[in-house]
Amino acid sequence: MFFFRVDSSEIAYCLKRYRYIYLQMPNQRTVEISCELFQGYQIQVDLDYINNKDDIVRGIVDELQFFLKECNLINLLERSREKKFHIHKEFGEILMSQPGEIIWVCSHC
Numbered sequence: 129m130f131f132f133r134v135d136s137s138e139i140a141y142c143l144k145r146y147r148y149i150y151l152q153m154p155n156q157r158t159v160e161i162s163c164e165l166f167q168g169y170q171i172q173v174d175l176d177y178i179n180n181k182d183d184i185v186r187g188i189v190d191e192l193q194f195f196l197k198e199c200n201l202i203n204l205l206e207r208s209r210e211k212k213f214h215i216h217k218e219f220g221e222i223l224m225s226q227p228g229e230i231i232w233v234c235s236h237c
């Protein structure tokens with residue numbers, strides 16, 4: 129008999145991914161990494177489900193690291209763990225941002 133074990137964090141990831149890709153989110157914003165290694169990596173977030181800047185940073189870093197792990201890019205995964213990702217904008221400014229605006233996640237400073 130074959131048992132297929134799925135980690136609950138993988139299910140949560142798949143559900144989130146499905147929501148980001150297939151459902152229309154009215155308060156959707158693009159979040160992008162600004163960094164010499166991971167520049168251009170983007171996710172979509174729904175501001176209705178974000179409570180603070182850390183939620184945004186954790187969201188994009190989790191997805192980036194999941195992707196790097198899936199692709200077995202272990203050196204890049206290790207480099208991503210060394211970085212201190214953060215957002216310069218205040219949370220209030222993010223909530224007031226326009227739909228086309230990008231929320232930048234920095235690792236330069």
Ligand SMILES: [Zn+2]
Pocket residue numbers: 214216234235236237
């Ligand atoms: Zn910075």
